[in-house]
Amino acid sequence: RELVQEVRRSQTDPKKEEFVDKSVEEDLALTKEVFVFTPKGDLYALARDSSVLDFAFKVHSQIGSHCVGAKVNGKQVTLRHVIKNGDTVEVLTSNHQTPRREWLKYVRTSKAKTRIRSWLKRNEVEQSILVGKKMIEQGLSKYSPRGEDGGKREYQRKMSHLLTTFKLK
Secondary structure (H helix, E strand, O other): OHHHHHHHHHHHOOOHHHOOOHHHHHHHHHOOEEEEEOOOOOEEEEEOOOEHHHHHHHHOHHHHHOEEEEEEOOEEEOOOOEOOOOOEEEEEEOOOOOOOHHHHHOOOOHHHHHHHHHHHHHHHHHHHHHHHHHHHHHHHHOOOOOOOOOOHHHHHHHHHHHHHHOOOO
């Protein structure tokens, strides 16, 4: 706790590079965590060897899901960049970015791994449902009965039955 308070105090010190004396530096080296800052000065603790992607998911799962990279101490880095004690991390995002399977190789924290796996599974289910609906529609279109509405009502009835049967509706 004292260590975290010392690190927080150091953020307000104009001589940030010299923010900790040797004993605190040694304590930081022995911990299983790294302490990093946001550009606004907020302090986050993460597991040692965490990547900027772990940091993004620690801040917020939506930020992690849309992360395209980061700036560490003002220098642009990739998602797999390992953060170190005292780094200032700014996460770069894009609305077009979504989690990818290879991200699981870059993250260390269970929160990040869980969020990525959850998104991938949800996306796979959605894609499977869309493919299944398309296949059903193609199959049913071959058997449309003749009638005044061109078989539209019968088709809708069969489609509704199939969707209900397979709990897709």
